[in-house]
Amino acid sequence: MELLNNLSWIIIIIVTCIYVLVLYLTKKIPIIRGYIGEWRVKKELDKLPEGYESLHDLMISVDGKMSQIDHIVIATTGIFIIETKNLTGIVYGKIRQKNWVQYQSKHHKRQFQNPLHQNYGHMKQLASVLEREESDFETLVVFNERVKLKLDNDLQIIRNSQVVKVIQSYKETKLTDGECQELIIQLRKINIQSYKNKQKHIEQIQQNIKNSELLIKQNICPKCKTELVKRTGKHGEFLGCSNFPKCRYTAKSKNAKFDKLY
Numbered sequence: 001m002e003l004l005n006n007l008s009w010i011i012i013i014i015v016t017c018i019y020v021l022v023l024y025l026t027k028k029i030p031i032i033r034g035y036i037g038e039w040r041v042k043k044e045l046d047k048l049p050e051g052y053e054s055l056h057d058l059m060i061s062v063d064g065k066m067s068q069i070d071h072i073v074i075a076t077t078g079i080f081i082i083e084t085k086n087l088t089g090i091v092y093g094k095i096r097q098k099n100w101v102q103y104q105s106k107h108h109k110r111q112f113q114n115p116l117h118q119n120y121g122h123m124k125q126l127a128s129v130l131e132r133e134e135s136d137f138e139t140l141v142v143f144n145e146r147v148k149l150k151l152d153n154d155l156q157i158i159r160n161s162q163v164v165k166v167i168q169s170y171k172e173t174k175l176t177d178g179e180c181q182e183l184i185i186q187l188r189k190i191n192i193q194s195y196k197n198k199q200k201h202i203e204q205i206q207q208n209i210k211n212s213e214l215l216i217k218q219n220i221c222p223k224c225k226t227e228l229v230k231r232t233g234k235h236g237e238f239l240g241c242s243n244f245p246k247c248r249y250t251a252k253s254k255n256a257k258f259d260k261l262y
C-alpha cells in the first residue's frame, strides 16, 4: 500500500514537471510556438473534404533563393498558400508596413515581417516555378485565436478555426482535376525539405546579411545598388538611399545614436 502511495506521488511530480516545462517552452520559444501553430492549422486542414489536397512545411528554391511555406492546399478552386502565425499578446500592423510589431507585454516587443508581404513573395515564387498564372493562387494568413490583432480594418486575416470555411467559400473553378494532380507531383518534386537544405537556407540568410554589410561599408544601397547618403533624422544621423523616395532603404551610420531605423 505504501509503495503504491509513493509511486503515485512520483507520477504526480513527474507529470507536474513535464507540464511546467511544456508551459515554459511554449511561452518562451517562438520557434516551438511556430511549430505548434503549424500543427494546429494542419489539423484544421485535415478536415477538408475529398478533392482538397494539403501539403505542409515546404521548402522551395527559386533562382537560388529558398523560402519556407507553411501550407499549400490544392483544389480545383485554386492553389491556396497559407502562412501561419501563432503569437501571444497584441499585434499591430498595416497593409503597407514592411514589419509588424508584436507586444508580448508593455516592455517586451518584437518585430516580424508583414505576413501579407511574406505570403505575396511566396505566391510570386510559386507562380514562376510552377509556371502558373498569379490568378490561380489565393494567399491566406492564419492567426491563432488568442492573439489580439490591431490591424487595418480591411485586411484579409483569418483565424485557425475559419481556415476550412474560408477555403471552401471559393467556388470558381480554376484548375482541372488533372492539373491538380500534376501540381501536387510538381510540388513534391521541388520541395527540398531536409536538414541539409535547412542548413543551406540559414547559411544563405547569413551570407545575405554579410553582403549587405559589405555594400553599406562602401556606401552602396543593398536593395537597389545606388549610392547611400548621410541624412539627419530626429534620432540623429543615418544612411539613406539616394534613390529616395523610390527606395526607402536606411542603415545606421557609424555616428548614429540608435540601433534600429527600419
Ligand SMILES: [Zn+2]
Residues within 6 Å of the ligand: 221, 222, 223, 224, 225, 226, 241, 242, 243, 247, 248, 249
Ligand atoms: Zn536603394
